[in-house]
Amino acid sequence: xxxxxxxxxxxxxxxxxxxxxxxxxxxxxxxxxxxxxxxxxxxxxxxxxxxxxxxxxxxxxxxxxxxxxxxxxxxxxxxxxxxxxxxxxxxxxxxxxxxxxxxxxxxxxxxxxxxxxxxxxxxxxxxxxxxxxxxxxxxxxxxxxxxxxxxxxxxxxxxxxxxxxxxxxxxxxxxxxxxxxxxxxxxxxxxxxxxxxxxxxxxxx
Amino acid sequence: xxxxxxxxxxxxxxxxxxxxxxxxxxxxxxxxxxxxxxxxxxxxxxxxxxxxxxxxxxxxxxxxxxxxxxxxxxxxxxxxxxxxxxxxxxxxxxxxxxxxxxxxxxxxxxxxxxxxxxxxxxxxxxxxxxxxxxxxxxxxxxxxxxxxxxxxxxxxxxxxxxxxxxxxxxxxxxxxxxxxxxxxxxxxxxxxxxxxxxxxxxxxxxxxx
Numbered sequence: 445x446x447x448x449x450x451x452x453x454x455x456x457x458x459x460x461x462x463x464x465x466x467x468x469x470x471x472x473x474x475x476x477x478x479x480x481x482x483x484x485x486x487x488x489x490x491x492x493x494x495x496x497x498x499x500x501x502x503x504x505x506x507x508x509x510x511x512x513x514x515x516x517x518x519x520x521x522x523x524x525x526x527x528x529x530x531x532x533x534x535x536x537x538x539x540x541x542x543x544x545x546x547x548x549x550x551x552x553x554x555x556x557x558x559x560x561x562x563x564x565x566x567x568x569x570x571x572x573x574x575x576x577x578x579x580x581x582x583x584x585x586x587x588x589x590x591x592x593x594x595x596x597x598x599x600x601x602x603x604x605x606x607x608x609x610x611x612x613x614x615x616x617x618x619x620x621x622x623x624x625x626x627x628x629x630x631x632x633x634x635x636x637x638x639x640x641x642x643x644x645x646x647x648x649x
Numbered sequence: 650x651x652x653x654x655x656x657x658x659x660x661x662x663x664x665x666x667x668x669x670x671x672x673x674x675x676x677x678x679x680x681x682x683x684x685x686x687x688x689x690x691x692x693x694x695x696x697x698x699x700x701x702x703x704x705x706x707x708x709x710x711x712x713x714x715x716x717x718x719x720x721x722x723x724x725x726x727x728x729x730x731x732x733x734x735x736x737x738x739x740x741x742x743x744x745x746x747x748x749x750x751x752x753x754x755x756x757x758x759x760x761x762x763x764x765x766x767x768x769x770x771x772x773x774x775x776x777x778x779x780x781x782x783x784x785x786x787x788x789x790x791x792x793x794x795x796x797x798x799x800x801x802x803x804x805x806x807x808x809x810x811x812x813x814x815x816x817x818x819x820x821x822x823x824x825x826x827x828x829x830x831x832x833x834x835x836x837x838x839x840x841x842x843x844x845x846x847x848x849x850x851x852x853x854x855x856x857x858x
Contacts, residue, residue, distance in 0.1 A: 542787075
């Protein structure tokens with residue numbers, strides 16, 4: 445009987461451990477919570493996104509500083525959406541940028557759009573850094589393809605989020621004809637990375 | 650002994666319990682695997698256009714431009730190869746006529762002339778493709794690799810035009826039997842040829858930087 449009591453204590457111990465921990469330890473442990481239903485939190489912000497395209501003879505970086513991002517977290521998880529005009533990417537060569545507009549069919553597809561979801565996402569209670577794996581869909585040149593990425597997020601005391609993300613992608617996934625330089629096409633693989641400051645939106649009713 | 654083991658297990662569980670609360674990122678590990686039923690048809694901005702009507706004329710001009718500039722690259726590299734050939738044959742021709750060890754056979758005159766005609770023709774096609782290509786998307790101003798390419802191409806155009814003028818002067822000197830004038834003109838023609846080749850190389854390689 446005594447042994448059974450000790451065994452039960454062993455299994456129940458983790459459930460009581462939090463209550464018995466000192467305050468500073470509790471702060472480190474009890475870090476997440478699920479927002480209540482009907483109380484979503486949202487963020488809006490701007491940032492930069494950079495693409496890196498590689499060619500046998502050189503590497504090209506194009507940057508857009510006109511990226512808009514919004515995010516909503518509720519009981520079901522996190523939804524993120526970002527967009528940037530394809531015309532806003534600057535690679536330091538206006539001729540090349542015009543070629544980019546041609547290959548992404550900018551007249552019909554003026555925006556590159558990313559939509560992401562993290563189902564089951566739980567908000568951290570206080571400031572700190574955390575990562576969010578996102579299943580996303582990238583829409584470019586009129587073709588939407590799935591991409592998995594991990595965003596590094598630093599939540600500031602104000603509730604704002606500093607977000608960094610990076611992922612590798614393929615031009616062929618969007619049916620983009622690879623531009624050629626000296627008759628040699630650029631690599632199919634491209635790298636994307638971005639930095640965004642998302643400000644917490646305080647809705648007034 | 651057995652009771653002690655169970656006691657240790659209890660202590661270990663207590664220890665594990667104190668660190669097993671989810672960290673922020675750990676809370677996300679329970680996410681569903683890729684391929685889950687995710688709907689990406691939301692719009693958090695509320696004004697993202699789902700579809701923009703295509704301007705067929707603009708699309709056609711963009712496609713035409715791409716085709717013409719691909720051809721421009723091929724024609725440009727062909728021009729560069731022909732120009733290099735012309736310069737080499739021109740140097741051999743010069744040495745044949747004017748160097749101390751030259752045989753004066755004239756063996757390189759016709760090949761040099763043919764290569765020069767080919768270079769001029771390829772260069773005209775290359776320039777024509779660039780000039781006539783439509784510009785569906787306006788470009789920003791500023792100094793970049795495209796500017797270097799254009800400056801070098803304009804310089805090469807001037808160089809080739811100069812070669813034609815020097816060729817006419819040399820012919821005149823040859824007809825009138827002015828040997829010194831012919832040699833001076835041929836030397837200038839040779840130097841201009843090397844400069845033009847360098848400008849063409851610059852135009853071709855500008856995009857790499």
